Amino acid sequence: MAQRVSIGIFDSGAGGLGVLFECLRLSHGVRYFYLADEAHAPYGSRTEQEIASYVREGLQIFGVLGVDAAVLACNTATAACVEEMRRAFPFPVVGTEPAVRLAERAGCKHALVLVTPRTAQCARFRALLAREKERFTVFSPPRLASAVERFVTEGEPLSLSCHLPRGAFGGVVLGCTHYTLVKDEIAAFYSSPVFDGNPGTARRVLSLAGRDGQPLAGISDHQKGGLTTNKRSAQECECATKNEVIFLNSPKLYNKLHNEHMFSTRFPPKNVIFSQMSENFFDFSKKKWS
Numbered sequence: 001m002a003q004r005v006s007i008g009i010f011d012s013g014a015g016g017l018g019v020l021f022e023c024l025r026l027s028h029g030v031r032y033f034y035l036a037d038e039a040h041a042p043y044g045s046r047t048e049q050e051i052a053s054y055v056r057e058g059l060q061i062f063g064v065l066g067v068d069a070a071v072l073a074c075n076t077a078t079a080a081c082v083e084e085m086r087r088a089f090p091f092p093v094v095g096t097e098p099a100v101r102l103a104e105r106a107g108c109k110h111a112l113v114l115v116t117p118r119t120a121q122c123a124r125f126r127a128l129l130a131r132e133k134e135r136f137t138v139f140s141p142p143r144l145a146s147a148v149e150r151f152v153t154e155g156e157p158l159s160l161s162c163h164l165p166r167g168a169f170g171g172v173v174l175g176c177t178h179y180t181l182v183k184d185e186i187a188a189f190y191s192s193p194v195f196d197g198n199p200g201t202a203r204r205v206l207s208l209a210g211r212d213g214q215p216l217a218g219i220s221d222h223q224k225g226g227l228t229t230n231k232r233s234a235q236e237c238e239c240a241t242k243n244e245v246i247f248l249n250s251p252k253l254y255n256k257l258h259n260e261h262m263f264s265t266r267f268p269p270k271n272v273i274f275s276q277m278s279e280n281f282f283d284f285s286k287k288k289w290s
Helices: 017-026 048-065 075-088 100-105 117-121 123-130 144-154 183-190 198-208 234-241 251-259 279-289
Strands: 005-011 030-036 069-072 110-115 135-139 171-175 243-247 272-276
Touching (some): 017 243, 069 075, 100 110
Parallel strands (some): 005 069
8 A cells, every 4th residue: 555645734833724624625644744833823023034044943743743745824934934944854845924925816896905014024025926927915913823723723703894904806815824724704804805825825836735635544555465445455445545733833823723623624624633642752853963
């Protein structure tokens, strides 16, 4: 049977869950390591140098774990250092960028682009926006990402009117993965279509990891070793096609998804295995790399 593919997903907190959800929707039999750098969140107020150092440390952890590919599931981290990380690591590093092209292709004449303050200042984001022909209004809510983090992980009430500008827009581009976790609420707030890059990011990382969303047990391995899939035990086939999510250092996120309905409303629980890697391993892996 083919070896299980593993993918690392890195974010400053809960924002990367949106990318994870899309990956799980498209894949079978993939192991995902989710690393939330909650100690340094939010990234939107950090310098590019600080962000790069935090991301490098996270990707080093993924290197020790032997991932086939990694995602910077953070628009701010992508804008600040994705090219640097691609040069530094042997595995593919996929970034997450505001879906301004999707808004343009949808015919939006005047779209609002919501990004963190740091993303708005990054040269990569400015270059992305400059390539588009249509008119975009950029707004950087300074505390929205933190508010969404508390809303998702602690159930704290979220009032979008305290963070977002009023106005009529043909569409809204979500330039922070945290914002995608309240995508429906933002769409209702503006009564307009909302665009995010999570589906494209998920397709890209699965392709680079050699999966393209295909299950491990299937037609392609019927003849391997003279053992057909039909002769495999039901338990073995079921295990091979389940996705696995391992949280590296965030019991808060693990408990949220494991114990509440938030996750199971998106995916049948039987198709996902949850686990949590010990803090001892997390410390050991950092020392091993250094």
